[in-house]
Amino acid sequence: MASLTRQIRRSHYRLLGLVGHGQFGRVYCAAHRTTGELVAIKDLHKDRFPTHKFLRELRFLLSLEHPNIVTCHALEHSDNGRQLVLDYCEGGTLRSLMESDTPLSLAEIIGFVADILGALDQAHHHGIVHCDIKPENILLQLTPGGWVTRISDFGIARLSQEAKAADIGQTGSPAYMAPERFYNQHPAASDLYAVGVILYELLVGHRPFSGTPMELMVAHLNQRPALPSSVPEPMQRIVLKALQKLLPKRFKTAREMQRELWQVSQQLRQGTLENTPFPPRSLPPTVMAPPMPPVAMPHPVTVMGMVALDQHTQLLIACDQHHVWFYHWPQGETHVPGPTQGFTLPHPIRRFIPLPQGGMLVTDSSLHLLSMAHGLGRVTESPDTTVAAAVAPSGRWFATYPSQSGDEPGTLLIHRLTMAMGQPVTVGAPRSVTLPGQVGIFVDLLALDDRHGMVVMRQGRSTQIHIISRRGTYLGSEGVQVPCDRLIATARPYRYLALEVDQPQSVLVLDVKPFRMVRYRVPIQPQWVFETAVGYGLLSSEGEFCLLNDEGQILNRLSGLPCPTAMVPMSPTQYLWSLSTDQGSQLCTFDLAKMDLDLLF
Known part of the structure; x- marks a missing residue:
């Protein structure tokens, strides 16, 4: 692939990854370097596709124009063979x-x-x-x-x-x-x-x-x-x-x-x-979930996240509108001890973004950094107003996007974040990026990796994904004719789960690099979508649960589960759920290994 990558880089297209194998060669997803348009690059080796056969294929492809036929756009040459530039279809086969x-x-x-x-x-x-x-x-x-x-x-x-x-x-x-x-x-x-x-x-x-x-x-x-x-x-x-x-x-x-x-x-x-x-489907039978004993919380709070303090103790972060509470929770404990400390913020807390040894709290108009290395509860104000934020996995930079939605272009701000041991936390001057044209309704802001971020916008019945570098360079956009709502990151690089507007029983799996989006229909209306060690967990507001694998097959089904107001991963098989009842706030642990499922751990 490295050799072909060098050859294609001399062309107008940039390879994004291998997507399949055709009869006469490999097929890659690629993007036009100027327009960002996605195409398929079909690699045709000389030894398997001599000149007369290649010219015949090209002649056939160029003569066929139909909305249900993959169209040939251009021809690429390299030392090892030739490549056809074709329409790209993101939905698989x-x-x-x-x-x-x-x-x-x-x-x-x-x-x-x-x-x-x-x-x-x-x-x-x-x-x-x-x-x-x-x-x-x-x-x-x-x-x-x-x-x-x-x-x-x-x-x-x-x-x-x-x-x-x-x-x-x-x-x-x-x-x-x-x-x-x-x-x-x-x-x-x-x-x-x-x-x-x-x-x-x-x-x-x-x-x-x-x-x-x-x-x-x-x-x-x-x-x-x-x-x-x-x-x-x-x-x-x-x-x-x-x-x-x-x-x-x-x-x-x-x-x-x-x-x-x-x-x-x-x-x-x-x-x-x-x-x-x-055709007729044979789905697994629905099994009644075993009881999940709840743990009463001393305060009416919603769990926001967890940070590992050491091998035996985790720090549970919860909030009650403006107030943040911290709980030291030793592993194996069946009750939550009282909070060790906390603080009050001027605005309601919307989200917690985990970081190595810390995290970031997002409110309607500020960001607050929590760093274990720099003292528990250290706060850094954001220099701009926002409700959308993303932090690089390394914690070296974060991005913010304005809260207002509509058709006017928004300005993305990228800030360098420095957290050196023994030194104050510093936030660098922001780099601004204005998204082109009418950007539509804001959906999400995410960090793809340590070098790139993306802003997801919905434009009518389609979704546009804008890619930006950490240095503030706009790199282009990718789009699909599907209105997405909410994106959830997975452990697989560049893969996200999403729900679809007006399709309550659909789950979307989005791969950004190479670009691919598939839709799976499921027998429930998921309100929560999350990744587990053995598949994707889907939970409805009625307490119905499905476990979905990468191929869209239903592995297991449960009923009778509580519907959480928030959930936080504790391990690849365990999630901590916040419950809101008439008696106040409760926590329970959703453990796949204890759910009487036909799975091996």
Whole structure:
């Protein structure tokens, strides 16, 4: 990758990371150095893609323009080969969505397949057969509440009249290959057969045939696929016609298959067909959570954070509007001792940002630094007014953003922070960064790493992420057509969890570098989203809990949990929850190891 990085740096694009492997090379996420536009760089090695094949691929790509086909924008050259600059799709592949526990409505499935057929209709009209239609080659772009599908990798597509056995052979994926493909025939209808396999898989949850390549060939040539009765009869007719063994019995064109799907879609709109989710999901059963004995607090406070004093004692930081309390909490204690000390601030406390051996309290108009090395309770006022703040992981700088929202550009301030042992804490003169244009509604301010920060803004039904260096240089922005609300950092660098506006049962996983955003639908409406040692914890206001893994699969489900007003991580498997009751403030420990889950720790 280092060699390719040096080559691409001589171009207009900056690599952001590897995102996949294509049939003829690797695929990278990259950004245009001037505009910041995200693109996909497809690396094509000379030894695997000689000149005549490369020129053929480029010719095909440049001739195809359709909203559901990945477009080729430019050509890059390097010593090791050539790179195509393509549209970038941040939502992953259809395969990754199918392997998650995300339910898809019948209308969404019809929309996916109709979009694929629209793209194939355009390609077939130009005499181009894809020859490798499969979920891995169907890319996704997020839209508010949904997805748009786009076909990628026309690298083995050939002009239909030139598709000869001596030149091509058996290219493609056996699980999606039409019967005639095994005899080195490549009509346009073979792409429609592959679409039929994808449609079957979306409806049923698995492919019609499985086994070794030889077993798959025998099945595609001889076996009739069976569909469960849960699949509506109009959809069964379309699937079985697309999977006919003989070409004359199959759909003649992509447009013909698309029209029949549109007729089913019309039935859904008229209410004569139920818009049920597919395929059938087998989620883990919901288990009643064991009791979590609460601990009464001596003051009506909300827990804000924890700082480790040594191996055996943690400092619990809590607040009651304007007042901050500190509690020394030895490990293993079942009760919270009285506060050791505290102080009062002129404004309500909104947030605590942990730092190595300390942290920062954020109010409506000031920042207050708590440093163990410089004395407990030391306070440093912020030189500006703010309610949004982010601190670098090293604690060497922090950034603030004004509280007002709206369409006017805001000014980000970056301050250098010096905390040398034995010396007073000093805050350097701020560097200002004005975000370009109309920035929209403020969502969050976060430190990406020790060198970069980001401001997240919502503009209508989309989200824009502005990247800034610690030296105050604006580096550009990345955006998605999804309105995000609240971002939660994870232990994985550049990965964040988010909730989606107007989609109460959606969870978003955002990777900033390389840029990627996937949506998972879950069976609850999460109010809290947090990372654990074994997945992402989701908790609803009704006390329902789900554990979600990186692939969007539900691992475990609980019910009967209290709903906290705040939570603080104690370890990768333990969280401290603040509870507010009629009797006052309480604390309880949420411990995954004691939740009767089918997990190993």
